[in-house]
Amino acid sequence: MGTDRLGPMVTMLLILSALGCTTETSWLRKGYVARIQRADSSISSDRETAYQNTVQVRWLGTAGFHISLGDEQVLLDPFFSQQSLLGSVFTKLEVRDDVTEKRIGDVSEVDGILVGHAHWDHLLDVPDVAIHHAKKAISYGSLTTFNLLRALDVPHDRVKRASREVWLTIPNTNIRFKAYRSKHSPHVDRIIHLYQGKVKTLPKEPPTWASDFKEGRTLTYVIQFMDESGENSKFTIFYADSASGGMRGLPDLDETGDIDLAILTVAAWKNVDDYVETKLKCLKPKHVILTHYDDFFMEPEEEMEFLTMAYMTDFLKEIQETAREANLPTVFWIPARGSQINFPLATRD
Ligand SMILES: [Zn+2]
Secondary structure (H helix, E strand, O other), X not given: OOHHHXXXXXXXXXXXXXXXXXXXXXXXXXXXXXXXXXXXXXXXXXXXXXXXXXXXXEEEEOOEEEEEEOOXXXXXXXXXXXXXXXXXXXXXXXXXXXXHHHHOOOOOOEEEEEOOOOOHHHHOOHHHHHHHOOOOOEEEEOHHHHHHHHHOOOOHHHXXXXXXXXXXXXXXXXXXXXXXXXXXXXXXXXXXXOOOOOOOOOOOOOOOOHHHOOOOOOEEEEEEEEOOOXXXXXXXXXXXXXXXXXXXXXXXXXXXXXXXEEEEEOOOHHHOOOOHHHHHHHHOOOEEEEEOOEOOOOOOOOOOOEOHHHOHHHHHHHHHHHHHHOOOOOEEEEOOOOOEEEEEHHHOX
C-alpha cells in the first residue's frame, strides 16, 4: 500500500537495527498504519549516481546524526559515551573513545560538526570525534560550546561560533546553515533543569564533570544542501536537539523554503508547552525523524531502551493526532541506533 492511498493517515516507519529492538504497538491509533522495515544500507561512493543524489541520514544514538549528500557531509551532536545517571552526577565523566571507534563509521569526509547545546550528552565526544575521526571538520555552536571545545584542546581554527540568524557556509562544501535561538526544556517535570548557565570565557581547566558542561544558549539549526549556483536548496533540514515550547527556535519559512526533513528531540517534551503541535503545524515537514528518545544512561553494549522522560507512547500518540488534525502528509521515522534513512533527491516528493 503506497502512502497516497493512506490519505490523511500517517505512515510510521519503525526501523529495526540489526540488533533488533522491542516493538510496542499500544501507541498505534485506530485508522493509522504502521509499516515496519529494516534500515537502509548505506550507499557507497562506488554507486556514483545514487551516492551523489541521495541524502543519507544515519542516527548515531542520543541526538547524534551523520548526514551526507555525496561527499558533502555534516555531523550533528555526535555522542557515544553513555554512562549511568549516578555515575554522571557523582564521578567525572568518562570519554568512551572505544565505543566511538566502534560506532562512528567513516566520517572522514565530514566538513562540519553542528552542536545544538553544550550538555555532556551532546558535547562530551566532540573533541575526540573532531581530532581523531572527522579530522578536517570545523565544529560550530554557541559561545559556551566554543569555549568548552577550546578548553578540550580542539584547535582554534577548528571551532567557530554559530552566529544566530546568519547563514554560514561550511568551507569546501555547498552546505549552509543558520542557527536560531531556542530554549532547553527542564529535565524532570517542569522544575528540575540541570546544568544551566553559560561559559563566557575560556575555562582554566578542561571540563570533566557533567556540571562543567553548562547548557549555554540552546540553538536549533536549518541546514541546506545548496545547488552549484548557491541559490537553491536541494534538501532542507530542521534540527532541534532539545524540546522547546511553541514558536521558540522556529525558522522563517519564507526565507528557508519548505522543510524536507525535521529532526525532533523527544526527551522531556512533556516539560514544555505546545512543542509537538506548533513545530509540526508550522514546519509542515515532508519527513520527521525522531531522536534523543533512547536511554543514554545505559551501558553502550546493552540493548536500547526508551528514555523514561521520553514518554514515547504519548509522544507517538501526539504526533499522530496532530498530523491527522492538520492533515499533514508527513512521514515519521523512528530510527534504531546505527540505522540509516535514505532520501533520494529526485523522488523525495
Ligand atoms: Zn541538554
